[in-house]
Amino acid sequence: MRLLLIEDYEPLARSLTQGLKEAGYGVDVAADGETGLALAEKAAYDIVLLDLMLPRVDGFTVLERLRAARSTVGVIILTAREELPDRIKGLDLGADDYVTKPFAFDELLARIRSVLRRRQGLSHNIIEIADLKIDTTARRVERAGHIIALSAREYALVEYLASRYGETVTRAEIVDHVYDFASSPSSNVVDVYIGYLRRKIDREGEVKLIHTHRGLGYSIGGHE
Amino acid sequence: MSRRAGSLRRALTATVIAVVGVALATLSASAYVLYSRGQRERFDERIAEAARAAAVLVGRDGIQPSDLEADLLPTLDQSRGATSFQIWNEDGSVLARYPPHPSLLLPAPQPGPPQFETLSQPDGRARRLYRAWLGLGPMGNAASAPRRVGVAVLRETAMLEGRLERLRRILWASTIGTMFLSGILAWLFVHRSVRAVARLSTRIGAIDAYSPGQTLDVEGLPDELRPPFAKVNDLLLRIEQVLNRERQFSADVSHELRTPLAGLRTILEVSSFRERSASEHRATLQEALEVVRQLEAIVENLLALARLGAGQRSEEHREQLDLGDLVDACFRPLGEVAQRRRLQFDNWIGPAMTIVADRVKLRLITSNLLSNSVQYTSEGGSISVESEPTLGVILRVRDSGPPIPESALGKIFDPFFRADRSRAGAGEHFGIGLTLVRGLCESCGYGVTAENEPGGGVAFTITRTP
Numbered sequence A: 001m002r003l004l005l006i007e008d009y010e011p012l013a014r015s016l017t018q019g020l021k022e023a024g025y026g027v028d029v030a031a032d033g034e035t036g037l038a039l040a041e042k043a044a045y046d047i048v049l050l051d052l053m054l055p056r057v058d059g060f061t062v063l064e065r066l067r068a069a070r071s072t073v074g075v076i077i078l079t080a081r082e083e084l085p086d087r088i089k090g091l092d093l094g095a096d097d098y099v100t101k102p103f104a105f106d107e108l109l110a111r112i113r114s115v116l117r118r119r120q121g122l123s124h125n126i127i128e129i130a131d132l133k134i135d136t137t138a139r140r141v142e143r144a145g146h147i148i149a150l151s152a153r154e155y156a157l158v159e160y161l162a163s164r165y166g167e168t169v170t171r172a173e174i175v176d177h178v179y180d181f182a183s184s185p186s187s188n189v190v191d192v193y194i195g196y197l198r199r200k201i202d203r204e205g206e207v208k209l210i211h212t213h214r215g216l217g218y219s220i221g222g223h224e
Numbered sequence B: 001m002s003r004r005a006g007s008l009r010r011a012l013t014a015t016v017i018a019v020v021g022v023a024l025a026t027l028s029a030s031a032y033v034l035y036s037r038g039q040r041e042r043f044d045e046r047i048a049e050a051a052r053a054a055a056v057l058v059g060r061d062g063i064q065p066s067d068l069e070a071d072l073l074p075t076l077d078q079s080r081g082a083t084s085f086q087i088w089n090e091d092g093s094v095l096a097r098y099p100p101h102p103s104l105l106l107p108a109p110q111p112g113p114p115q116f117e118t119l120s121q122p123d124g125r126a127r128r129l130y131r132a133w134l135g136l137g138p139m140g141n142a143a144s145a146p147r148r149v150g151v152a153v154l155r156e157t158a159m160l161e162g163r164l165e166r167l168r169r170i171l172w173a174s175t176i177g178t179m180f181l182s183g184i185l186a187w188l189f190v191h192r193s194v195r196a197v198a199r200l201s202t203r204i205g206a207i208d209a210y211s212p213g214q215t216l217d218v219e220g221l222p223d224e225l226r227p228p229f230a231k232v233n234d235l236l237l238r239i240e241q242v243l244n245r246e247r248q249f250s251a252d253v254s255h256e257l258r259t260p261l262a263g264l265r266t267i268l269e270v271s272s273f274r275e276r277s278a279s280e281h282r283a284t285l286q287e288a289l290e291v292v293r294q295l296e297a298i299v300e301n302l303l304a305l306a307r308l309g310a311g312q313r314s315e316e317h318r319e320q321l322d323l324g325d326l327v328d329a330c331f332r333p334l335g336e337v338a339q340r341r342r343l344q345f346d347n348w349i350g351p352a353m354t355i356v357a358d359r360v361k362l363r364l365i366t367s368n369l370l371s372n373s374v375q376y377t378s379e380g381g382s383i384s385v386e387s388e389p390t391l392g393v394i395l396r397v398r399d400s401g402p403p404i405p406e407s408a409l410g411k412i413f414d415p416f417f418r419a420d421r422s423r424a425g426a427g428e429h430f431g432i433g434l435t436l437v438r439g440l441c442e443s444c445g446y447g448v449t450a451e452n453e454p455g456g457g458v459a460f461t462i463t464r465t466p
Helices: A010-022 A033-042 A059-068 A084-092 A105-120 A152-163 A171-178 A187-201 B008-059 B065-076 B158-205 B223-271 B278-309 B323-340 B359-376 B433-444
Strands: A002-006 A026-030 A047-050 A074-079 A097-100 A126-129 A132-135 A140-143 A146-148 A210-213 A217-220 B083-088 B094-098 B115-120 B126-135 B148-156 B318-322 B344-347 B354-358 B382-388 B393-399 B447-452 B458-463
Touching: A002 A010, A002 A033, A002 A171, A010 A026, A010 A105, A010 B223, A010 B278, A026 A033, A033 A047, A033 A059, A047 A059, A047 A105, A059 A074, A059 A084, A074 A084, A074 A105, A084 A097, A097 A105, A105 B223, A126 A152, A132 A152, A152 A171, A152 A187, A152 A217, A171 A187, A171 A217, A187 A210, B008 B083, B008 B094, B008 B126, B008 B148, B008 B158, B158 B223, B223 B278, B278 B359, B278 B433, B318 B323, B318 B359, B323 B344, B323 B359, B323 B382, B323 B393, B354 B359, B359 B382, B359 B393, B359 B433, B359 B458, B433 B447
Parallel strands: A002 A026, A002 A047, A047 A074, A074 A097, B344 B382
Antiparallel strands: A126 A132, A132 A140, A140 A146, A210 A217, B083 B094, B083 B148, B115 B126, B126 B148, B318 B354, B382 B393, B393 B458, B447 B458
């Protein structure tokens, strides 16, 4: 999953980026509203973490413009402004959640998962595809009861594929949602990671879950 | 010692009663004196009339004492026994007397004009005595020479005294009654006014100390009491405004602390998110320390501002300072951030430039101005500091940051003022920095201005005079 963090307070932006990347998200950072809007146009983010008091273009305006451009990206407002009118305004402008600073990092992660889940139409954090079980809270993948050890990138990849269960996902989409600009890979890196995943998930003697659609992309579950 | 005013109600009521009492008593007394004098004069006149009538009767020849009595009595009084009289011949022999055998003998009149006297006799009944020598006049027997008789009439004054006594009672009763009534009226009247005050005092007692800004209803109050309560309303409103300002300030302060706190918390939480190497921990601690320094700066500014605001005449420690060194020292803590953002910093102050000033205050002023510039100057921009003592300019900090809207130039020194999203906002982690600069300048007798420079950028100037 790919996040856009629009936050101008450097220490927070830096540590949040590190934490979110370690949690398996692709993260891009903008230090002002203008840059934030430009980035949001450029890539397909799953969630925007939005500060309100920003240089150049403030958070409310960013949110307004995003929604005016028919963007359905999940937006979590992350702000020091805790007054009720601000919360109401933020949610009414189309934010999915409103978190006040200072916040617990674990709670922010849970809220991100919650917004992602809602956007995927799920009601809990476990995605099951045949005998494959993905626990998005614990970030744990099991197949037929056996835990499969995955790297952060591999996990992000399988989670993204699973979130679009049954659909064919293009390499470009994978790059958009799993990576960030700082680590944008060439598309054959995607193939390499798909290869790693296959080796770990679809082992010999098991039903193949990860499918390659030649010239199109990949899917998990569904048909070849 | 201050004198207590005591009870308004009691004082006013007592005053009204006293005034009414004195006025009515004086009036009644005068009326009584006039009336009783008139009555007594009439009484005396009637005795004298009776005496003259007696003399006239006596003048008739051959009248018998018993006839005299029968003729005279009705003119004197109906109450038998209340009146007695005696008539003497010129030679002093008694001509007639009534009652025939009186319990007391009336004294013969003295020569000279008629005399009235009041006799207080052993039986305790007051009587009025009239004595006179009266000429009989040329009536009756014309041939006989005019002759004189002595007449003494004694009459009880009980009826007169009774009447006067009744009058006195009525006057007393009406005076006391009126005093009582006016006292009650005064009490009620004052009570009404005082009750309005009491109601207001209950309202005042019920005012929430945290939001006193409600107005007291002064309707129903006497005119004299309106101004003080209008002033109370005024005061309440001003207190409310001050409270609101303080509340806003507290909110802004907590606000100001939230962002760095959020940074600190995230740094620490992310650090403990998983196992880290020693070098990673060192980097985390460094970052955390940077945030802690920012928090310290905020708290230091708040404290300095609170001291200024409390009007504490913080002692001035004026000393000779090297201005260039002071500016460099103030910039040092910002150096790392400036470097990261590739800001160019130039200190144009000559090496020998000295100034006599309060070190702590001038350091705070300079630090805040530099920190403000570092914050708002875009990446790759420049900041410079100069001093022009000949022009009265102690310090001028120039930066290449975005201009401040003209309308906001005067307000950026207000606490937590957010000029424009472009120049202020969450990036403004020293929302009171400029407020403090202004306060410190005022306390030092300096002036401070902010201007947009013609060629772009902003200049903050500290001048020697306000």
